Amino acid sequence: MGKHYGQPVKNRLLSLDVLRGLTIMLMTIVNNPGDWGNVYPPFLHAEWHGFTPTDLVFPTFLFIVGITTVLATPRKVLDRAAGEKILTRFLRIFSLGLFLNFFSKIQIFGLDDVALLAVKLLITALVVAALFGKYDRRRELYVALGVFSLMFVLAFGGFEDYQNVRLPGVLQRIAVVYLVVSLLYLTTSVSTQALIGIGILLAYWAIMTLIPVPGVGEANVEKGTNLAAWLDYLVLPNHLWVTSKTWDPEGLLSTLPAVGTGIAGLLTGALLTANLSEQKKFGYLLAGGVAGVLLGLLWNTAFPINKALWTSSYVLYAAGIALLLLAVLYFVIDYKGSKGWITPFIVFGVNPMVVFFFSGIIPRVLGSIKVNNPSTQITDDRIGLQTYIYKFQIAPYFSDPKAASLAGALVYLAIWFLILYIFYRRKMIFKV
Structure with missing residues (x-):
């Protein structure tokens, strides 16, 4: 790093x-x-539907990714330099997540535990050094792309040690959300971002509750038989969460509403950088938090709050809690000092x-x-x-x-x- x-x-x-x-x-x-x-x-984590404090950790971080995208981007211009920087960061974060999944799978020439661990640590050091070495911008992109591509070659190239390695993951989802919200921030207005976010949540609700699941039957949101699980197993068989084997909590389709969480962060970042008094910002944060929680709980009656599926109600509820926490902290720290x-x-x-x-x-x-x-x-x-x-x-x-x-x-x-x-x-x- x-x-x-x-x-x-x-x-x-x-x-x-x-x-x-x-x-x-x-x-x-x-x-x-x-x-x-x-x-x-x-x-x-909640067993399936429902939520615990633990279920709020990941969406809060993605919410913050959206905010920091606004705060850390001084020029709202998608030129070649900005595009390369965004793509490089996406590849780096995604590759770190992939490497975590590959780490335990590394086997070399039948080495014993001590020697193999030493080799694993050496490989870790080389990967980190390669990804975060100081080069010119173009070379940084090519190196990140090379590391990223190598792990996919190992996963799909017939190498026995890696044929069952998990490909989705927490850092991978963070990388995808960062990539999408960064591009949205640089190319769209706040109102367009809000409309896209609403559209994503409504579309995901429709997809998960209206489209029949091939080989299963009616649309449903139950464990292992829903459309998101079907898509995960169709596209990434043998490369999913080891606990389930047939679906992944950071799977493909559920990444779509996760982008909605990042967009909620973009909108919050726009509020925090707006020409408003600190008192008004606190009021809007508080109001947004209350609205998110209430709307999430209301939608929960038709589309259950579920972290593994990242349901639309979960997006609203988790964003609402994050907004309430941020409002309190903003009032105490930044406003009251x-x-x-x-x-x-x-x-x-x-x-x-x-x-x-x-x-x-x-x-x-x-x-x-x-x-x-x-x-x-x-x-x-x-x-x-x-x-x-x-x-x-x-x-x-x-x-x-x-x-x-x-x-x-x-x-x-x-x-x-x-x-x-x-x-x-x-x-x-x-x-x-």
């Missing part, structure tokens, strides 16, 4: 950085419990991609490092280092297994805070 020096909070909307930081912190906690079998319900408590959140908020990517790498690395299991006398019974740390260094201090699991997640969060705080103190911001 490209490293930039400078005051991390200078000329930034602090409330937005805090909201991003809150989002990344919650993501870190819910993705890294000590024990997946013992997790408090708010830190789990209360900033003495925000540093921990800023620390996470200014370097989100570092956490996104390496939070995917670190657990895989720790799981690959094997140590003897102290609970057994069998000498060849070895467990991953991450499991060892949790079971024997954290869990024994708690009588409640769910509390122990949460403690494991908080320890991981604290480690990330120390790392990111060092970056923050050294005024280092890593940009994709």
Whole structure:
């Protein structure tokens, strides 16, 4: 990732950085419990329809992507330089997501665990260095395109180790939404963006509830039998979420309404940059949040709120919650000037991609490092280092297994805070 020096909070909307930081912190906690079998319900995704706080993490980040697209684009002109910059960033983010899926699949010449892990880390370093090395703009684009293309060649080129690698993912969806909303921002007006967003949500509702599912029957929004699942399996068989195998929570069709979430961010960015008083901006943010929540809950009666399908009601509800949170933070931080408590959140908020990517790498690395299991006398019974740390260094201090699991997640969060705080103190911001 490209490293930039400078005051991390200078000329930034602090409330937005805090909201991003809150989002990344919650993501870190819910993705890294000590024990997946013992997790408090708010830190789990809804089983299918419905929502929990965890289900709000991803859409809030995509909402912020839309806002930052506006705030970080000084010239609203789609020329060759802007186009190459957008395409390069899309390819970089998408490639990072692909590489996370490829990491565990890497096998080379039958190497043992230690040697293979060393090779994986070396490959990770080479990929990051290639993607974020400093070249001229055109070469940066070509290198990113090369890394991106290589992973698709491995996935579809008949290579046995990669024939079942997952291709969709969180970073991949972020990349697609970023690409679309950036182009929309540079080529359309605010009113056109709003109309496109509304059109997307209505079209997705119609597609999912009116079009029969081939081989299944009537249109439905149930797990595994809906039109989005059918399309995922048709286009990407053997390259989907390993838990389901036949559909993907970041699948193809559900990426369409995810763009709607990004457009909600574009509209919010337009509001935040408008020539209005801070008091009026707060009022509009608050009103928009209330409207989004109410409309989402109303639409939920006909098109259930569902994170895995990214339903239109989910888009409105999640955007409404994000707007309400941003409104409160904007009022407290940017309007009232209360900033003495925000540093921990800023620390996470200014370097989100570092956490996104390496939070995917670190657990895989720790799981690959094997140590003897102290609970057994069998000498060849070895467990991953991450499991060892949790079971024997954290869990024994708690009588409640769910509390122990949460403690494991908080320890991981604290480690990330120390790392990111060092970056923050050294005024280092890593940009994709």
